[in-house]
Amino acid sequence: MNFFLTEEQKAVRRLARDFAEKEIMPIVAEDDHTHRFQREIILKMAGQGFFGAAFPEKYGGSNIGFVAHAIIVEEISRAESSLRHFFNMQALTCPLTILNWGTEKQREKYVQKLIRCELFGANAMTEPNAGSDVASIQTTAIEDGDSFVINGSKMWISNAPIMDAGVVYVKTDPRIVPKHKGISCFIVEKEMAGLTRKEIKDKLGHHCAPTGELIFENCMVPRDNLVGELGQGFKIAMNALDYGRISVAAGAVGVAQACIDESIRYCNEREAFGKKIGEFQMNQQKIADMIAGTEASRILLYKAAFLADKNVRNTLESTIAKHVASETCVRAARFAVEIFGGYGYSEEYPVARLYRDAILYQTGEGSSNITSMIIALDGLGWKRVRVDY
Numbered sequence: 001m002n003f004f005l006t007e008e009q010k011a012v013r014r015l016a017r018d019f020a021e022k023e024i025m026p027i028v029a030e031d032d033h034t035h036r037f038q039r040e041i042i043l044k045m046a047g048q049g050f051f052g053a054a055f056p057e058k059y060g061g062s063n064i065g066f067v068a069h070a071i072i073v074e075e076i077s078r079a080e081s082s083l084r085h086f087f088n089m090q091a092l093t094c095p096l097t098i099l100n101w102g103t104e105k106q107r108e109k110y111v112q113k114l115i116r117c118e119l120f121g122a123n124a125m126t127e128p129n130a131g132s133d134v135a136s137i138q139t140t141a142i143e144d145g146d147s148f149v150i151n152g153s154k155m156w157i158s159n160a161p162i163m164d165a166g167v168v169y170v171k172t173d174p175r176i177v178p179k180h181k182g183i184s185c186f187i188v189e190k191e192m193a194g195l196t197r198k199e200i201k202d203k204l205g206h207h208c209a210p211t212g213e214l215i216f217e218n219c220m221v222p223r224d225n226l227v228g229e230l231g232q233g234f235k236i237a238m239n240a241l242d243y244g245r246i247s248v249a250a251g252a253v254g255v256a257q258a259c260i261d262e263s264i265r266y267c268n269e270r271e272a273f274g275k276k277i278g279e280f281q282m283n284q285q286k287i288a289d290m291i292a293g294t295e296a297s298r299i300l301l302y303k304a305a306f307l308a309d310k311n312v313r314n315t316l317e318s319t320i321a322k323h324v325a326s327e328t329c330v331r332a333a334r335f336a337v338e339i340f341g342g343y344g345y346s347e348e349y350p351v352a353r354l355y356r357d358a359i360l361y362q363t364g365e366g367s368s369n370i371t372s373m374i375i376a377l378d379g380l381g382w383k384r385v386r387v388d389y
């Protein structure tokens with residue numbers, strides 16, 4: 001056991017924190033209010049190597065690992081949770097899936113360009129009629145010579161409006177039972193005829209992260225773009241979620257930490273009944289709950305990321321980390337709004353944004369119900385995901 005970060009991990013934390021404080025914090029309020037996505041800030045993050053931490057040098061990464069990735073995500077998300085999405089689309093779900101399951105030709109074509117943001121990525125599972133129930137997706141890809149013809153649509157896809165290339169999960173055998181065995185994974189590119197992208201506007205939060213739909217109408221995708229084997233898509237998707245949940249948990253820890261920072265500052269400033277509001281024990285209880293929950297989430301996150309660094313399956317650990325961190329960040333955001341009193345209800349203060357952004361963590365990458373189910377079914381012994389290590 002060792003709870004100390006390495007010198008390299010500490011240096012990465014300093015770099016990411018510095019970047020967040022200098023480059024992101026000054027613009028976050030205006031970007032959030034105006035729903036502005038700034039491509040330049042993502043390119044600067046790529047320039048710092050933030051998306052390549054868990055990737056081998058051969059593909060443009062720094063190979064410093066998943067714990068380092070988690071540390072970077074926490075720092076960036078603490079400043080602006082909208083930017084968290086890019087740590088999946090430019091790292092742990094899109095390019096990492098290609099790295100882990102793709103052919104050498106696919107890796108060479110896409111991985112480095114995605115982590116350097118020369119291409120914007122996407123990871124498309126969810127559909128208008130199937131989100132949690134991935135096996136019930138209805139988009140089909142039917143074999144036609146050396147190609148597959150995709151028809152259907154994907155909903156709530158991060159980066160869809162700006163995507164250059166992404167991984168998409170489709171049914172290549174819509175009749176097979178069990179249903180999940182009919183899913184395959186393909187790489188699609190925005191120029192492909194028959195692919196249309198549509199932006200989803202007016203989201204509750206995460207205003208600076210573009211989200212949208214991908215609509216496929218007789219979209220021809222070459223067989224060379226198949227990732228893994230035919231029918232292997234569900235396995236690939238679940239494996240991608242093991243990694244994606246590391247980013248999501250780290251984002252939630254960042255938001256929770258931001259709630260703590262804001263609450264502590266306000267507790268030391270605001271006075272009521274002739275005292276600093278931090279002197280009231282009921283506010284102290286909230287601060288204690290936020291700090292303890294966030295620290296517990298961070299340790300669970302580091303454990304899940306550590307296992308990924310050791311190449312040990314972490315389905316249970318990344319699910320627990322995501323579950324606890326997302327519930328913690330929502331509670332922390334609610335407490336922060338309460339601590340700010342009436343001002344917590346004003347968009348002039350950051351806690352309103354934190355509250356709106358926090359809620360998404362209970363939905364993405366497996367809702368809290370779904371993560372509860374995975375943890376409980378493993379505990380009950382009905383569907384084991386844990387491994388011995």
Ligand SMILES: Cc1cc2nc3c(=O)[nH]c(=O)nc-3n(C[C@H](O)[C@H](O)[C@H](O)COP(=O)(O)OP(=O)(O)OC[C@H]3O[C@@H](n4cnc5c(N)ncnc54)[C@H](O)[C@@H]3O)c2cc1C
Pocket residue numbers: 123124125126129130131132133155156157158159203206211360363364365366367368369370373
């Ligand atoms: C901003 C944003 C960005 C997103 N980005 C992406 C992306 O990049 N790629 C992508 O593929 N998806 C993305 N999603 C979609 C997200 O992953 C789904 O919304 C999520 O998986 C839930 O699916 P759903 O919305 O269809 O809800 P449903 O599956 O319809 O669930 C509705 C409710 O029922 C509950 N529920 C469902 N099944 C069960 C069950 N068996 N037991 C108990 N409760 C259950 C759920 O927890 C939820 O509360 C994004 C969503 C948002 C809002």
